[in-house]
Amino acid sequence: MSLKVYADRMSQPARAVLIFCKVNGIEFEEIKVDLVKKQNRLPEFKAINPFGKVPSIADGDFKLFESHAILSYLACASPGVADHWYPSDLKKRAKVNSVLDWHHTNLRRGGVGFVLYTILGPLIGVPINPKAAAEAEKVLTSSLSNIESVWLNENGNFLLGNKEPSIADISLVCEIMEFEVLPEMDRIRVLSPFKKVLKWIEDTRIATSPHFEEVHKVLLAAKSALHKLPVDENYETASSIKAMLDMEIATEL
Amino acid sequence: MSLKVYADRMSQPARAVLIFCKVNGIEFEEIKVDLVKKQNRLPEFKAINPFGKVPSIADGDFKLFESHAILSYLACASPGVADHWYPSDLKKRAKVNSVLDWHHTNLRRGGVGFVLYTILGPLIGVPINPKAAAEAEKVLTSSLSNIESVWLNENGNFLLGNKEPSIADISLVCEIMEFEVLPEMDRIRVLSPFKKVLKWIEDTRIATSPHFEEVHKVLLAAKSALHKLPVDENYETASSIKAMLDMEIATEL
Missing domain, CATH: 1.20.1050.10 (Glutathione S-transferase Yfyf (Class Pi); Chain A, domain 2)
Known part of the structure; x- marks a missing residue:
């Protein structure tokens, strides 16, 4: 499983990415970034997204943030996602x-x-x-x-x-x-x-x-x-x- | 020439679309929608974009607004646009x-x-x-x-x-x-x-x-x-x- 989704489910765009992956059977590992605990400001997360925002993804070495960009990327890059998405x-x-x-x-x-x-x-x-x-x-x-x-x-x-x-x-x-x-x-x-x-x-x-x-x-x-x-x-x-x-x-x- | 670009050059996203079309030799007709004269609120423009914003385009019967969506559409739909765009x-x-x-x-x-x-x-x-x-x-x-x-x-x-x-x-x-x-x-x-x-x-x-x-x-x-x-x-x-x-x-x- 190479796709990692960095998310706090209290974030609405993070939820959108999680739901999209689950509905489409995309395998991923959900990594919690607790916003209340300010885990988004930790250097290890800033290495994924320098702006410290969720959702972010890492697909192997490829890192991406901004939920709309993530959703369109996953829709195109994941096999078997129906065209209507x-x-x-x-x-x-x-x-x-x-x-x-x-x-x-x-x-x-x-x-x-x-x-x-x-x-x-x-x-x-x-x-x-x-x-x-x-x-x-x-x-x-x-x-x-x-x-x-x-x-x-x-x-x-x-x-x-x-x-x-x-x-x-x-x-x-x-x-x-x-x-x-x-x-x-x-x-x-x-x-x-x-x-x-x-x-x-x-x-x-x-x-x-x-x-x-x-x-x-x-x-x-x-x-x-x-x-x-x-x-x-x-x-x-x-x-x-x-x-x-x-x-x-x-x-x- | 079927592509119409509705623009006021005082709008920065409208300028982005105009420059992109011109640089890439995309044929289009520029239709001025004067924002100071509130032409964006006229019914004939609302028929193109119900939100009354520029830029908007009409490509034949196809109407589209939001400059980023327009730019990516034109980059994909226009022949001869270099891949780097x-x-x-x-x-x-x-x-x-x-x-x-x-x-x-x-x-x-x-x-x-x-x-x-x-x-x-x-x-x-x-x-x-x-x-x-x-x-x-x-x-x-x-x-x-x-x-x-x-x-x-x-x-x-x-x-x-x-x-x-x-x-x-x-x-x-x-x-x-x-x-x-x-x-x-x-x-x-x-x-x-x-x-x-x-x-x-x-x-x-x-x-x-x-x-x-x-x-x-x-x-x-x-x-x-x-x-x-x-x-x-x-x-x-x-x-x-x-x-x-x-x-x-x-x-x-």
Whole structure:
């Protein structure tokens, strides 16, 4: 097994890479880089990624970071990955790249800021900041609205009207799943207006099950710890989206 | 001629696409979308890109936006584009993608914020904001430092130690060239500590000359207008980097 994936499952792009590998039967060794313990700043990890970010991979001597670059590399370099994940057709591939590029400065920018300044920041030395959280929420809401009205505005269960998921679906859905750690009222306020988005998250979960649920389990423990709630052993992280979706459908009836 | 490139040359990613097409002899029609006149918000442009951003392209019926996705698409879809621009070797290509992904949340984030809040904002209704400019300058300086110490930290004149430029070189250099419109003291303060960066900008200019200079000429007029300076007809936008580089070399002697 030569592929090593350096990850902390609390990182949404790290989860995206892990889920992609597992769904596609790519053999790899998962190496935990604990962000709270600042293991990403250790010299041995900086030798893999000088910027100290996860996910990073080492495929033999070849080192790579930035999750989108990793996902497209693995999709092309691993035998047996179905074409829909990263189409070889140039136009279809360009569209997937377009979504991934858009992600950086829209959904990711809003999502990371919102979660960081609302709840996760203190774990890594960044104080809670309601003003910055409110600004990030604006970018986030606009991004979710654009996913709903542009990227999901065609027939098909996945982004760009595709019938099967691409690496962009995994990447963007993992970003949104990070909101599981938010206070419940914030998460419902932000996500519940976007019914197509909720349906798409659920479709992506089903398409990548059971790896999706397994890799996201870490969020359940994080949520319990952050909000000082008892751990509900029967609670499934992924099922909370399903619950919100069912609630939405019930409201429509 | 079926390829249409929708651009405002005041946009750094739009310039990157225009230079790439011209250097590679790709036939296209340049369609100006004037951002100051808000032509990007017109319904006819929203039909090309629902987000109203430049650059965007239409290749027959195929519409695409996000400059990195456009550059990689054109590199693959246009006959005769040399391999070094976007290598077909999977590992080399993945490295170029890694730089491009890094660009979004580092150099671009810092650069756009700094220029916007220092000088360009009022043109599009965003007020000058010294505090936001200072925060953006931190991200920008850190990004330039990382280009200098990581991405240019190998032999070869271009990013990743390459001997010939890739689409990442054009994209990142066009970002930095936007600083031409800054007040001179700001531009020198930000850029002059980074000697490898200055040398790399100059090498990229030479590799893409005379298109680089022609496409960047718009910045000269913008600079004159913004700072109420007379237009110096003999002034070459690109030569200002050369001057800073010469100054740096002279300082070392």
